[in-house]
Amino acid sequence: MYTIKEVAKIMDVSEHTLRFWAKSGFFPFVERDSNNIRQFSDNDLEWVRIVKCLRAVGTENKAIKKYIDLCIAGDSTIKDRYKIIQETKQKALNQMEELKKQLDVLDFKENFYRNLIEHNLEDTWNPMNKRKTGAKTV
Amino acid sequence: MYTIKEVAKIMDVSEHTLRFWAKSGFFPFVERDSNNIRQFSDNDLEWVRIVKCLRAVGTENKAIKKYIDLCIAGDSTIKDRYKIIQETKQKALNQMEELKKQLDVLDFKENFYRNLIEHNLEDTWNPMNKRKTGAKTV
DNA sequence: TCCTTGACTTAGAGTAACTCCCAAGAAATA
DNA sequence: TATTTCTTGGGAGTTACTCTAAGTCAAGGA
Numbered sequence: 001m002y003t004i005k006e007v008a009k010i011m012d013v014s015e016h017t018l019r020f021w022a023k024s025g026f027f028p029f030v031e032r033d034s035n036n037i038r039q040f041s042d043n044d045l046e047w048v049r050i051v052k053c054l055r056a057v058g059t060e061n062k063a064i065k066k067y068i069d070l071c072i073a074g075d076s077t078i079k080d081r082y083k084i085i086q087e088t089k090q091k092a093l094n095q096m097e098e099l100k101k102q103l104d105v106l107d108f109k110e111n112f113y114r115n116l117i118e119h120n121l122e123d124t125w126n127p128m129n130k131r132k133t134g135a136k137t138v
Numbered sequence: 139m140y141t142i143k144e145v146a147k148i149m150d151v152s153e154h155t156l157r158f159w160a161k162s163g164f165f166p167f168v169e170r171d172s173n174n175i176r177q178f179s180d181n182d183l184e185w186v187r188i189v190k191c192l193r194a195v196g197t198e199n200k201a202i203k204k205y206i207d208l209c210i211a212g213d214s215t216i217k218d219r220y221k222i223i224q225e226t227k228q229k230a231l232n233q234m235e236e237l238k239k240q241l242d243v244l245d246f247k248e249n250f251y252r253n254l255i256e257h258n259l260e261d262t263w264n265p266m267n268k269r270k271t272g273a274k275t276v
Numbered sequence: 277t278c279c280t281t282g283a284c285t286t287a288g289a290g291t292a293a294c295t296c297c298c299a300a301g302a303a304a305t306a
Numbered sequence: 307t308a309t310t311t312c313t314t315g316g317g318a319g320t321t322a323c324t325c326t327a328a329g330t331c332a333a334g335g336a
Contacts, residue, residue: 004313016295019314024293035302037313043263053243056236061293075261082251089244092237098194099234105191106227113220116213123213125181141283154324157284162322173332175283199322 001039011048018048025065026051028072057092140178149186156186163203164189166210195230 008015021027022038027047031039040048054064067084070077116123146153159165160176165185169177178186192202205222208215254261 014295015313017293020294023315035313037302046263049243050247053240055293056240057244071264074264078251078254078261082248082255085244085247085251089241089248092241092244096234096237096241099230099237102191102194103227103230103234105187106195106223106230109188109223110220110227113216113223116216117220123216125184126209126212143282152324153283155322158323170284173283174285175332193322 001041002045004038004040007040007045007048011045011052013048013052021048021051024061026061026068028068054088057088057095059088059091140183142176142178145178145183145186149183149190151186151190159189162199164199164206166206192226195226195233197226197229 002010004015004018007013008018013021022030027040027044029047030044031041033039051064051068054067055061059067063084067081070081070084112125115121140148142153142156145151146156151159160168165178165182167185168182169179171177189202189206192205193199197205201222205219208219208222250263253259
């Protein structure tokens with residue numbers, strides 16, 4: 001059994017966020033001890049893992065709650081859950097593609113600046129530089 | 139030259155967001171025509187591209203403003219800008235790694251559910267199921 | 277000339293998902 | 307006993323949009 005602090009450390013999610021998620025109904029099954037303190041089991045950690053995963057991929061909290069509710073509803077919802085996981089996976093793959101594109105932009109920029117630095121060139125691309133050759137020299 | 143609407147379409151960023159970014163000082167160089175209407179040049183589109191890229195990778199607007207301000211300051215800040223791009227790239231690479239990990243989690247889950255469906259098994263991992271074998275049968 | 281369309285402005289409300297602060301209460305330690 | 311260390315819940319604050327309102331201005335078509 002783990003306290004919220006331990007879970008925060010193990011799963012690399014802040015205590016704040018875990019409480020927020022708990023309040024959002026993401027962990028309806030986490031037990032409390034006699035002092036009302038949350039006792040996360042190893043199984044609960046897996047639950048945190050999947051919530052973290054869904055969040056990391058941009059799933060809205062409302063949708064995560066729906067997924068949790070399907071889990072609570074029992075085995076009759078397995079196919080629905082399967083579909084959600086598949087869709088989420090597709091979304092993650094799309095994000096991967098998007099991230100690759102942004103990395104290309106950053107690569108281009110990096111090379112652009114490195115070239116300027118190595119050859120001691122002016123940044124003629126910057127519109128602010130163009131304007132210097134006008135009244136703005138003041 | 140492009141209107142804000144055209145830019146929104148070309149760069150796939152909403153007009154609202156473009157105005158919001160403009161108000162945030164991300165495009166201090168975009169010209170206006172005699173009717174005060176923004177006229178984005180092709181060069182400005184590149185500016186939108188880099189802002190979009192920085193945002194997509196999670197850079198805070200405050201930090202984006204700083205980068206823009208460095209650009210405005212001129213060629214003396216090229217090394218600073220180079221450093222920012224490098225750091226941003228590293229951040230994007232970290233995100234890529236994180237995304238890959240989450241995809242592993244999703245793969246695992248997908249296989250798990252597929253196995254349940256194909257073999258018509260119960261989800262014994264779900265704590266809600268375990269509880270059924272108690273007082274909760276009611 | 278009137279009307280529609282599109283762009284502009286400021287201001288403010290609403291939203292998501294945290295993120296932080298704080299006071300209360302229990303337990304552990306000095 | 308006093309103090310420190312936790313955990314708890316409530317609620318305020320933050321970021322970055324996102325949307326609506328309310329009004330202005332100018333160009334182009336019927």
